[in-house]
Amino acid sequence: MAATDDDDLDFEFDREDMPDRHGPADLGPPSLIVDDLHVSYRVFGAKRGGAVTGGKPSLFNRLRWRLQGNVGATSEVKAVRGVTFVAHHGEAIGIVGTNGSGKSSLLRAAAGLIPPNKGAVYVDNEPSLLGVNAVLMRQLTGERNIMIGGLALGLSVKEVRERFDEIVDFADIGDFVYLPMKTYSSGMAARLRFAISSVATPDILMIDEALATGDADFKQRSKARIEEIREHAGTIFLVSHSLETVRRMCTRVLWLDKGKLVADGEPEEVTEAYRQHVRAEREKRQKKGRPEG
Numbered sequence: 001m002a003a004t005d006d007d008d009l010d011f012e013f014d015r016e017d018m019p020d021r022h023g024p025a026d027l028g029p030p031s032l033i034v035d036d037l038h039v040s041y042r043v044f045g046a047k048r049g050g051a052v053t054g055g056k057p058s059l060f061n062r063l064r065w066r067l068q069g070n071v072g073a074t075s076e077v078k079a080v081r082g083v084t085f086v087a088h089h090g091e092a093i094g095i096v097g098t099n100g101s102g103k104s105s106l107l108r109a110a111a112g113l114i115p116p117n118k119g120a121v122y123v124d125n126e127p128s129l130l131g132v133n134a135v136l137m138r139q140l141t142g143e144r145n146i147m148i149g150g151l152a153l154g155l156s157v158k159e160v161r162e163r164f165d166e167i168v169d170f171a172d173i174g175d176f177v178y179l180p181m182k183t184y185s186s187g188m189a190a191r192l193r194f195a196i197s198s199v200a201t202p203d204i205l206m207i208d209e210a211l212a213t214g215d216a217d218f219k220q221r222s223k224a225r226i227e228e229i230r231e232h233a234g235t236i237f238l239v240s241h242s243l244e245t246v247r248r249m250c251t252r253v254l255w256l257d258k259g260k261l262v263a264d265g266e267p268e269e270v271t272e273a274y275r276q277h278v279r280a281e282r283e284k285r286q287k288k289g290r291p292e293g
């Protein structure tokens with residue numbers, strides 16, 4: 001049967017039509033939808049045909065694979081395994097989880113920097129930071145990188161020049177701005193990335209660890225900056241190992257474990273459950289390591 005004008009399908013993303021089943025009624029409309037996202041990496045020089053789920057291979061395993069002559073073979077690391085959530089305008093969402101649980105992979109896929117193996121990401125607007133990270137160059141000075149990052153975010157050359165002092169002050173890097181970024185400490189580089197990324201009041205800002213690296217004054221300034229972005233109806237994602245930072249900055253927390261979402265809720269509740277889980281795991285490991293009575 002031929003389609004008539006009346007049959008035309010409407011694929012437009014109509015905010016008013018969206019049911020708000022994933023959050024309290026006072027939240028803004030959805031800004032980013034992650035639907036059954038799967039991310040895998042192909043690793044060369046590892047065990048042939050193996051599939052690894054989260055966690056970094058131990059030194060022992062890597063040596064064993066090497067001795068078994070598996071160099072040149074490939075295996076698949078399943079970093080994100082079926083994550084689904086809806087983020088809203090005005091939310092600051094922390095992502096916690098142990099090393100290798102898939103936090104950065106989730107963020108990179110949500111930012112469109114790596115393709116999902118399965119599932120989809122729908123965004124209302126281009127996410128920033130990871131986008132900025134991708135264009136920054138370690139061999140260039142902070143000054144050059146501020147210009148490159150600012151242009152990547154859509155500012156004009158004049159606008160970047162006008163905001164230059166503000167960015168340098170925010171990052172608190174002083175005259176280091178005239179030196180190549182490769183000479184910066186990791187904290188300085190992280191602060192500069194955050195200062196550049198947040199300068200344009202982005203709709204979706206993704207931050208990987210940067211905020212745990214500054215002093216009390218920087219932490220205060222970055223909290224204020226996040227509040228400002230939220231007030232302008234932006235959405236912030238913050239990956240951090242510092243539960244204190246996540247509790248202080250975020251309105252909601254996602255907990256990832258071995259690539260799966262195990263909790264999504266109030267910062268206090270989720271970080272406390274995560275803290276207890278980490279402690280229980282540590283005790284289990286210690287018991288295993290202890291010689292039998």
Ligand SMILES: Nc1ncnc2c1ncn2[C@@H]1O[C@H](COP(=O)(O)OP(=O)(O)OP(=O)(O)O)[C@@H](O)[C@H]1O
Nearest residue numbers: 041054055056077079098099100101102103104105
């Ligand atoms: N480029 C890559 N190639 C192969 N494997 C990767 C790559 N990036 C990440 N992984 C693997 O994917 C899994 C998830 O890593 P990811 O960096 O997303 O976790 P994370 O929670 O951010 O870890 P961390 O807290 O240590 O930074 C890990 O097993 C990691 O070794």
